[in-house]
Amino acid sequence: MKILVINSGSSSLKFQVIDSQTEEVMAKGVCERIGIDGIFTYKTHRGLTIKERAGMKDHKQAVDILLKTLADPQNGVIKDFREIDVIGHRLVHGGEKFTGCVVIDDAVIQAMTECNDLAPLHNPANLVGVEACRELMPDTLMVGVFDTAFNQTMEPKAFLYGLPYQYYEIYKIRRYGFHGISHKYVSERAAEFMGQNPGRVKTIVCHLGNGASICAVKYGRVVDNSMGFTPLEGLVMGTRCGDVDPGALEYLAKKENLSLSEVMQILNKESGVLGISRNYSSDFRELKDAEIKYNDMAALAREIFAYKVAKYIGSYAAAMNGVDNIVFTAGVGENDSDIRTEICDYLEFLGITIDEVKNREQGEAFKISDGASRVNVLVIKTNEELEIAREAAAVAEPILKKR
Numbered sequence: 001m002k003i004l005v006i007n008s009g010s011s012s013l014k015f016q017v018i019d020s021q022t023e024e025v026m027a028k029g030v031c032e033r034i035g036i037d038g039i040f041t042y043k044t045h046r047g048l049t050i051k052e053r054a055g056m057k058d059h060k061q062a063v064d065i066l067l068k069t070l071a072d073p074q075n076g077v078i079k080d081f082r083e084i085d086v087i088g089h090r091l092v093h094g095g096e097k098f099t100g101c102v103v104i105d106d107a108v109i110q111a112m113t114e115c116n117d118l119a120p121l122h123n124p125a126n127l128v129g130v131e132a133c134r135e136l137m138p139d140t141l142m143v144g145v146f147d148t149a150f151n152q153t154m155e156p157k158a159f160l161y162g163l164p165y166q167y168y169e170i171y172k173i174r175r176y177g178f179h180g181i182s183h184k185y186v187s188e189r190a191a192e193f194m195g196q197n198p199g200r201v202k203t204i205v206c207h208l209g210n211g212a213s214i215c216a217v218k219y220g221r222v223v224d225n226s227m228g229f230t231p232l233e234g235l236v237m238g239t240r241c242g243d244v245d246p247g248a249l250e251y252l253a254k255k256e257n258l259s260l261s262e263v264m265q266i267l268n269k270e271s272g273v274l275g276i277s278r279n280y281s282s283d284f285r286e287l288k289d290a291e292i293k294y295n296d297m298a299a300l301a302r303e304i305f306a307y308k309v310a311k312y313i314g315s316y317a318a319a320m321n322g323v324d325n326i327v328f329t330a331g332v333g334e335n336d337s338d339i340r341t342e343i344c345d346y347l348e349f350l351g352i353t354i355d356e357v358k359n360r361e362q363g364e365a366f367k368i369s370d371g372a373s374r375v376n377v378l379v380i381k382t383n384e385e386l387e388i389a390r391e392a393a394a395v396a397e398p399i400l401k402k403r
């Protein structure tokens with residue numbers, strides 16, 4: 001089966017074509033600056049790369065360009081867009097309505113639209129991508145894979161805040177958790193790598209990118225996730241603050257005479273390691289370079305980040321009454337061996353010992369704990385597109401067989 005994976009944002013649309021049998025990426029790319037000047041980047045498994053300006057006044061034109069390129073006799077990887085069996089859409093917020101992936105139809109679009117309020121930046125942008133594909137490929141099966149779905153197994157004790165219960169009942173204010181597609185892929189890949197049954201292990205996944213979250217997965221089901229009602233809660237991130245006492249925000253707003261939306265702008269865009277390092281950088285590589293040159297604020301930002309990750313790991317080990325695997329993934333988790341060392345230094349009490357030679361390795365999946373360690377510590381490259389393709393293929397197969 002050939003799966004077109006689409007990740008649609010407000011002004012960009014990322015795509016991959018994956019052969020579900022071989023799991024090979026046949027082509028991938030991104031349409032950026034949609035509605036502005038339109039930049040189209042495209043790469044194929046044969047080594048071809050295209051980067052060009054392309055008029056894209058909206059997402060429909062972006063999808064049109066990518067379909068024409070995919071089927072182009074010279075540059076394409078398929079003969080006709082009808083060769084695409086299914087489109088897998090990455091969808092951010094499914095609220096409590098979606099606990100798994102779904103075939104997208106009018107009812108699903110309606111239900112998703114009802115979740116727009118919960119993710120005003122992401123869901124409408126995802127839906128624009130869905131509508132563009134529906135218009136141009138009305139007969140192609142479409143499957144939606146939600147970032148919140150894997151986290152829907154959390155119990156009320158984990159997902160409820162200490163707020164009056166009616167706010168959950170009326171407005172569905174609760175912890176949803178994000179990065180679910182990545183946490184699912186990585187926790188399952190870890191078990192596969194270790195030769196374990198995923199239904200029998202306790203895993204803590206540390207998805208440490210620009211946005212960062214930690215997830216406790218017990219016997220294949222999410223027990224807790226550090227992101228909350230929005231992706232702002234939890235760890236200190238690139239530019240997001242993570243956990244903050246709400247009382248401090250009221251105090252800040254009064255002192256600086258700020259509106260609620262101005263405070264939110266600070267929490268989302270001006271905080272995290274960027275804010276702590278006095279605007280030096282949100283990029284962990286730049287912070288590391290600065291730390292080496294004795295920039296104390298860059299060093300402090302990285303120190304706070306590592307401390308917070310370790311605290312969450314400790315609390316999730318308690319939440320699951322033990323842990324078998326700890327996995328680092330995403331930009332920082334996969335590449336920053338110093339941060340991994342700093343985090344694991346806090347975890348000696350769990351019987352964790354790291355082999356520093358292995359920790360300097362690079363690759364798709366490798367173990368960095370040594371033979372004496374009581375917990376396996378792994379580094380695994382996340383692959384959300386492959387997870388979407390797998391889930392879309394699993395849903396589509398029985399349906400397409402009947403057609």
Ligand code: ADP
Pocket residue numbers: 208209210211212238282283284285286330331332335336
């Ligand atoms: P997102 O998908 O949330 O934008 P990514 O998973 O792509 O984030 O991660 C981006 C982060 O990864 C950036 O802060 C970047 O500095 C960090 N990163 C990438 N490569 C390295 C590296 N070699 N060492 C340290 N940090 C890295």
